[in-house]
Amino acid sequence: MIRRWVVPALPFVALALAPLYLGSYHLxxxxxxxxxxxxxxxxVLVWGxxxxxxxxxxxxxxxxxxxxxxHLKLVxxxxxxxxxxxxxxxxxxxxxxxxxxxxxxxxxAAVIVVPAAGALxxxxxxxxxxxxxxxxxxxxxxxxxxxxTLLISQQGTTGGFNGLTNFDTLFGAxxxxxxxxxxxxxxxxxxxxxxxxxxxxLGATQAGRLVTAVRDGENRVxxxxxxxxxxxxxxxxxxxxxxxxxxxxxxxxxxxxxxAMVGVVPSIEMVVWVAxxxxxxxxxxxxxxxxxxxxxxxxxxxxxxxxxxxxGLVFILVVVAAxxxxxxxAEALGARLGGARASGRxxxxxxxxxxxxx
Amino acid sequence: xxEPLLDVQDLHxxxxxxxxxxxxxxxxxxxxxxxxxxxxGAGKSTLLDTVIGRTRATxxxxxxxxxxxxxxxxxxxxxxxxxxxxxxxxxxxxxTVFENLAIAVxxxxxxxxxxxxxxxxxxxxxxxxxxxxxxxxxxxxxRAAELAHGEKQWLEIGMVLASDxxxxxxxxPTSGMTPGETDRTAALIHRLxxxxxxxxxxxxxxFVEKLAAPVTVLHQGRVFKEGDIQTLRDDPDxxxxxxxxxxxxxxxxx
Numbered sequence: 001m002i003r004r005w006v007v008p009a010l011p012f013v014a015l016a017l018a019p020l021y022l023g024s025y026h027l028x029x030x031x032x033x034x035x036x037x038x039x040x041x042x043x044v045l046v047w048g049x050x051x052x053x054x055x056x057x058x059x060x061x062x063x064x065x066x067x068x069x070x071h072l073k074l075v076x077x078x079x080x081x082x083x084x085x086x087x088x089x090x091x092x093x094x095x096x097x098x099x100x101x102x103x104x105x106x107x108x109a110a111v112i113v114v115p116a117a118g119a120l121x122x123x124x125x126x127x128x129x130x131x132x133x134x135x136x137x138x139x140x141x142x143x144x145x146x147x148x149t150l151l152i153s154q155q156g157t158t159g160g161f162n163g164l165t166n167f168d169t170l171f172g173a174x175x176x177x178x179x180x181x182x183x184x185x186x187x188x189x190x191x192x193x194x195x196x197x198x199x200x201x202l203g204a205t206q207a208g209r210l211v212t213a214v215r216d217g218e219n220r221v222x223x224x225x226x227x228x229x230x231x232x233x234x235x236x237x238x239x240x241x242x243x244x245x246x247x248x249x250x251x252x253x254x255x256x257x258x259x260a261m262v263g264v265v266p267s268i269e270m271v272v273w274v275a276x277x278x279x280x281x282x283x284x285x286x287x288x289x290x291x292x293x294x295x296x297x298x299x300x301x302x303x304x305x306x307x308x309x310x311x312g313l314v315f316i317l318v319v320v321a322a323x324x325x326x327x328x329x330a331e332a333l334g335a336r337l338g339g340a341r342a343s344g345r346x347x348x349x350x351x352x353x354x355x356x357x358x
Numbered sequence: 359x360x361e362p363l364l365d366v367q368d369l370h371x372x373x374x375x376x377x378x379x380x381x382x383x384x385x386x387x388x389x390x391x392x393x394x395x396x397x398x399g400a401g402k403s404t405l406l407d408t409v410i411g412r413t414r415a416t417x418x419x420x421x422x423x424x425x426x427x428x429x430x431x432x433x434x435x436x437x438x439x440x441x442x443x444x445x446x447x448x449x450x451x452x453x454t455v456f457e458n459l460a461i462a463v464x465x466x467x468x469x470x471x472x473x474x475x476x477x478x479x480x481x482x483x484x485x486x487x488x489x490x491x492x493x494x495x496x497x498x499x500x501r502a503a504e505l506a507h508g509e510k511q512w513l514e515i516g517m518v519l520a521s522d523x524x525x526x527x528x529x530x531p532t533s534g535m536t537p538g539e540t541d542r543t544a545a546l547i548h549r550l551x552x553x554x555x556x557x558x559x560x561x562x563x564x565f566v567e568k569l570a571a572p573v574t575v576l577h578q579g580r581v582f583k584e585g586d587i588q589t590l591r592d593d594p595d596x597x598x599x600x601x602x603x604x605x606x607x608x609x610x611x612x
Contacts, residue, residue, distance in 0.1 A: 206464070207472035213450050213461055220448035223410060224462050224521055225436035230469035 008200075008283065012193040019182045027181065028253055029297065031188045033290045035249035038195045040273045040285035042239030042246075045199055047271070048280035049208070050235045051215030052133050056140030057243045057270045059147045060115040062262030064244025065251040066151075066158070067114055070098060071107035072167035072175075072251075084166070089156035098157070104171055111248040112241055119240025123233040130229075141264060148263030163258025170252065188249050192286070195242055199282050202238065211235050265308075269296075272315045278327025287326060361424065363388045363555050364409070364440075364525055369418035371401075371408055371579075378404040380579035381418070386525070391551040393566050393587070394559045396576035397600055402559045403445060405576070406527045410442050411435045422525065437467060441523035445530045447510035451503035455494060455513055458502055459485045462517035484520060492516040492546065508539040512546070519550065526550065528558045532565050544568035563591065575599075 018030055039061055046054045073083045082094060100106045122143070126136050151158045158164075173180040202208045213221050214228040222228055251257045260266070269292070277288020292311070300307040322329050362385035371379040379401045386392055394402050407413035409420050411432040420428045427435050450458050463481045464471075477485065489495045492512040497505065502513060511531055518526050531547070532540045544565055550556055551571070560566055566573065567587050575582040575590060577599045583590060590596050 205473050205475055207469060209453075209457065210461065210469075210472060212452065216452050217448055217450045219412075220444075220450060220517075221461065222432050223412075223436055223442055223444075223448075224517065225433050225441070225467040226461075227431070227433045227469070234469065 008196065009193070011283075012189055012196070015192075016186060016189045018189075019185055024178065024181065027185055029294075031185050031253040032250055033293045034188050034192050034286075035246045035253060036270075036273065036293060037246075037286040037289040038192050038249070039243045039246035039270060040277065040289040041195055041199050041282050042242030043270060043274040044279060044282050044285045045202070045211075045235040045242075046232075046239045047274065048278075048285075049203060049211045049215065050232055052232060052236070053137045053271065054140050054236070054239065055137045055264075055271060056142075056144040056147075056267050057239065058144045058262040058264075058267035059140075060119055060240040060243035061247035061250070061266075061270075062147060062151070062257070062259075063115040063118055063247065064111045065247030065257035065261070066164065067101070067107055067110040067244070068248040069164035069167070069251050069257045070101040071104060072170065073164050074098070074102050075104075076166070076168040083159075083164075085159045085162070086156060091156045095157050111244050115240040115244030115247075116237055119237045120233065123236035127229040127232045127236070141267065144262065144264050144267040148259040151259040151262070159258075161259060163256060163260070164251075165256040165258075167255055175252070175255065184252055188253070191245060191249065195245070196282055196286070199238070199242075202235075207231060207234060269311065272311055274325075275315060275318050276325055278325030280324065281327030284325050284327030284330075291326075360387060362386060363423060364557075365419075365421040366405070366409070367419045367421065369405070369408060369420065370416045371404055371413055372416045377579050379408065379415075382576070382579070382581055384574065384581065386555055386557060388524075388555055389551070389553070391547065391556045391558065391569060391571035393569055393571050393573045394557065394576060395561070395566060395573060395590075396582065399578075400576040400582075401579040402576055403529055404579075406442060406529055406557070406559065409435075409527065410440055433467070436521065436523065439524040440527065441518045441521040441525070442527040443511075443514045443518045443529055443531060445533065447507070447514050449502040449505075449510050449513050449517070452501065454499055454501055455489070455505070456485065456498045458513055458517055459488055459520045462520040463488070463522075465522070484522070488516045488520045491519065491549070493542065507534040508536065511535065512543070515543075515546065519554075523554075525555045525557070528556065530560055531558060532560060532562055537564075540565050541568065563587070567591075 015030065015034065018027055022030060039057060043054060043057060046052050077083065082091065100110070122140070126139060131139070151163075152161050154160070167175055169175060170180060170184070173183070203211075210221065210226065211231045211234070214231050218228050247257065250261075273289040273292045274285045275288070276292055277286065278284030292314070296307055296311070299310055318325060324331070364384070364386040366382055366384040369379050369382045370377070382401070382405060394405070396402050404413055408415050411427070411430060415428050418428075419426055422435075422438055422440060425438060427438055427440075430438070450461070453461075460477055460481075463477065463484050465481065486495070489498055492515060494509065494512060494516065497509065502510065505513060511534070515528065515531060518528070528547070532543050535543060540562065547556055547558060547569060558569060558571070572584065573587050573590055574584050575596055582599065583593060583596060
C-alpha cells in the first residue's frame with residue numbers, strides 16, 4: 001500500500017509546493033512540462049500497455065488546446081466584437097461552430113469530449129478492421145499532417161499559422177496575475193496526479209490486464225472468447241482524453257496554441273519523450289517528458305537549429321541501448337543493487353512491438 | 359443416438375486453388391474423445407481452424423449444438439462453447455500462471471464487465487480446480503515465460519479447460535514433451551473426456567494409443583479412414599500415406 005501509492009504521491013506533493021521554491025519563469029516551465037507529461041502517460045497506455053504506436057497524439061492535444069483557446073479568445077473580447085484575426089481576414093460574423101465556446105462550461109466539456117469523440121471514431125475504424133500497428137502509426141501520422149494543414153488553411157476561423165494567442169483572463173481571473181499562476185499550477189499538478197492514479201487503476205482492472213494480454217497474445221485472447229478491439233479502443237480513447245487535457249493546460253501555461261504544436265514533428269516528439277522515459281512506465285513517461293523538454297528548452301535557446309538533430313540522436317541511442325527507456329535502466333540498476341532477484345522482472349525481455357516500429 | 363455436439367457437414371476450404379479441405383464430414387458426440395491423425399498437409403489443423411473461425415469455409419457448414427457457427431466471429435464461436443489449444447503454446451508469457459487462467463476463466467467476456475479488480479469466488483475456485491487438474495498448483499505465481507515447454511502446454515490446456523467450453527480442441531498437446539510428460543497428458547485428457555468432449559490432433563502414435571479413443575485419419579483434405587488405433591496402425595493404406603512414396607517405391611522394387 002505504502003509502496004504502491006504513497007511513494008508515487010511524493011513527487012506530486014513536491015511539485016505542488018513548487019510555487020514556494022521556483023521563480024515564475026521556472027514555475028511556468030514546470031507547469032508546461034507537467035501538462036505534456038499527462039499526454040505522455042496516455043501514450044504509455046496505448047503504446048506501452050497496448051502495443052500500438054500512436055504517431056498522431058498532436059491531433060488530440062490540438063483539439064483540447066484549441067477548444068479552450070477559442071473560449072479564452074472569446075471572453076477577452078467586448079460584447080459583439082470578433083477576434084482580431086477574424087477581422088483581418090474579413091470574417092464578419094462569428095462562425096456557428098465557434099458559438100458554443102462563449103460558454104465556459106461547454107468549452108471545458110469540449111476539452112474532454114471532442115478529443116474523446118475523435119479518438120473513439122478513429123480507434124473504432126482502425127481496430128475493428130484489425131489493422132496492425134504499422135498501419136495505425138501511418139494513419140495517425142497522416143491525420144496529424146492533415147489536421148495541421150487544415151488549421152493553417154482556414155486562417156479566417158482558426159488563426160491559421162499563428163494559432164490563437166493574446167488571452168487575458170481565465171474564468172474571470174487575470175491570466176498574468178501571480179495568484180492565478182499559482183492556482184493554475186496547482187490545478188495542473190492535481191490533474192497530472194489524477195491522470196497518473198487513473199491510469200494506474202485502469203491498468204489494475206481486469207480490462208487493463210486484458211489490454212496487455214491482447215498486446216502479448218491477441219489470438220490467444222480472441223480464442224478464449226474475447227473481442228480484442230474494445231480494449232484497444234478503450235486505451236486509445238483514454239489517451240485521447242489525456243492529450244486533450246494536456247493541450248488545454250499547455251495552452252494556459254504558454255498562452256498560445258498553434259499548428260506548430262499539433263503536426264507531424266510534435267507528434268513524433270511526444271513518442272520520443274515516452275521512449276526516453278520508458279514506454280511501459282507511467283512515471284518514466286512523466287520524467288521523459290520533463291527531461292526531453294528541459295533539454296529542448298535549453299538547447300534550442302542556445303542553438304535553435306540543433307534541436308531536431310539532437311532529439312533524433314537521443315531517440316536512436318535509446319532504441320539501441322535502452323529499449324525500455326530510463327525506467328528500464330532504473331529497474332535494471334535496482335535489480336543489480338538488490339542482487340537477490342537476478343532473474344526477476346528487470347531482466348524481462350522486451351516485447352517485440354514498439355522496438356520494431358519505434 | 360444423441361444429437362451430435364459438433365457436426366461438420368461437407369466442409370471445403372480452398373487457399374488460392376489449393377484444396378486444404380476437400381469435403382470433410384464429421385460428427386462428434388457429447389462426452390466422447392476423438393483423435394485426428396494424418397500426414398503433414400492432410401488438413402488437420404485447417405479443420406480445427408475452420409471450426410473455430412480462424413479460417414473461413416469455402417463451402418459446407420459447421421454446426422455446434424444445432425447452431426450454425428460457420429460464419430460467426432471467432433470470439434462468438436468460443437462463447438458458444440468451443441475452445442482450442444494451439445499447436446505452439448499460446449500462453450501469455452508476461453503474465454503469471456494464475457493470471458493466464460484468470461483471463462480464461464471469466465464468465466462474462468464482454469469488455470464492459472471488466473472494470474473490477476478480482477475474480478469472484480466461483481471463478482477463483484474454478485482456477486484452483488484447474489490448477490489441481492493440470493498439476494500446476496505449485497507454479498501458480500510463476501511467470502509463464504519461465505515455464506518449461508511441457509508446462510506451457512499444460513497451462514494452455516488448463517486455459518482451454520478454465521474457459522468452461524463444452525468442446526475442447528487440442529492441437530498437438532504433447533509436442534515437445536518427454537515420454538513421462540506425454541503419459542501425464544494422456545491421463546489428463548482421459549479425465550477431461552469424462553466431463554467434456556475432446557478432439558485431439560497428434561502425431562505421436564504411442565500417445566494416441568494411450569488415449570484409446572476412436573481415430574479419424576485425414577489425407578489430402580478428406581476423411582481417409584476411421585477406426586481404432588490398433589487396426590489403423592497395421593492398415594497398409596494408412597501406412598502407405600504416412601510413409602509416402604518411399605514406401606511405395608520399396609514395394610515396387612520388391
